[in-house]
Amino acid sequence: MHFLKMNFPAHSFARLCFAVNILKPRSSFQIQKSVIFALMLREARARFGDRRMGAVWTLIEPVCHLLIFTVLFSLLRGRTVADVEYPVFVLVGMAPFLLYRNTALRLMDSLRENRSLFGYKQIKPLDTYVARMLVETCISATVYAILVFGFAWYGFNMSVSNPLMWVATLTLGVLFAFGLGMVLALITHALPSLKMVIRMAFFPLYFISGVLVPASYLPQAMMPLLLLNPFLHLVELIRAEVLPHYTPVAGVSEGYVGTFTVVLLFIALGSYRARRLHLISTKNG
Template identity: 85%
Template sequence: MKPRSSLQIQKSVIFALVLREARSRFGDRRMGAVWLLLEPICHLLIFSLLFGMLRGRTVSGVEYPVFILVGMAPFLLYRNTALRLMDSLRENRSLFGYKQIKPLDTYVARVLVETCIATTVYAIIVFGFAWYGFDMSVHSPLQWVATLGLGLLFAFGLGMLLALVTHALPSLKIVIRMAFFPLYFISGVLIPASYLPPAMMPVLLLNPFLHILELIRAEVLPHYIPVDGVSVTYVISFTMVLLFLSLGAYRARRMHLISTKNG
């Protein structure tokens, strides 16, 4: 039997981890699959009704449900990816007894599963919106896909860093989860960034999520203009630094991650 290369072994490991992760996410629990679709729909309905009562049915020239979906879907993907990576060490602890499986493999598998789930849910909702008559076309599809990919790289780096931090300090997990709640509002998920307080904008623009969502909306909605200060260069630079730090810290502590029970 021909021996396999290290790359072939890693591909097989990641594929097996993807299957395991998908099965653990769904398994025999139908409500788990249903909730993946219900969560964004509930967000859309609640905030569409509230915004409609307060400011009307449109924002930036498009129907508000379309506006919020364009920003909410990627934010939920990035949030879920970061938090799932944060919990990966604890939930896959038993697998690290096999020398072929490394923590990085579980990170990659979780990113792939989260992306597939989010893509499927988004496609279902977009089909429903189009069926009801909403315009769901994308103004600049290539740039949109590139920005989505950049945001996913950012979430991957963030998730790895959170996993390393919470491995050393497990009590921080609840604080990190709570921190995503204000991020939901100050990242422009529900309203255009131009509606946020101008005096706070220099501070708010430090948030990469705000840049990513503004860029995504500008690439999907033909008449949407991002707030001054939004820059793809900032997101790329932030992501590269984050990946450098997280991968470097992972390499330095990879044996410690496997040998201890924290996280």
């Protein structure tokens, strides 16, 4: 496809979408599917096409996390945790957490970075949200597959104890991150100064979500408060579905995450529908 080989600016990209859509009559679903696919190509090119370090950093970030915390944990407590080699333990929880964090933050920035496209009626803010979620999921899945292959080659056991439930929980987490990202996008559209605060808030979440240590190692007196965090539930559930002998901390529930996600999506989509014209017509975000 010549489209993949050309470096389209935003206005040319939108004109191409418009031209393709008027060549023959198509349903609204077909038009939206084509727009989302074109947005995914544009997003992937923006991430990797012009900056080689973008592709490299995508792989280097989790590797750096793994190396730093594996060395620190080995010095402090030994090489295993919950009867699992510590690098495997961290990777199983870290990979989905980074996926959810990156998805939410990328959606938060979507309005500002795609504003030039909203002058064309085929492209809506929701399309850019969906495209970014799909691109981030594909990137994270690719990076995780590379790391799993590397770990398996090195001799670690990377089998998944309950693959169907693992995929279901990962999908639930992506939906949660999608709803969270939409809410953050709406909030920062109204109050752009909160973006830095929100980014900083994900740093303590990294530690209190059980990414680096089992949730049972966290302060038990604070556990009722920590269990309000859906990330903690997701990480614990994913570990229990991958590691055969891992037991989640008491109180972890997939029902809680499911309910939280449904409510979050209801708020996000309802707020988006109420403010969709305002999102396009103003320059905030």
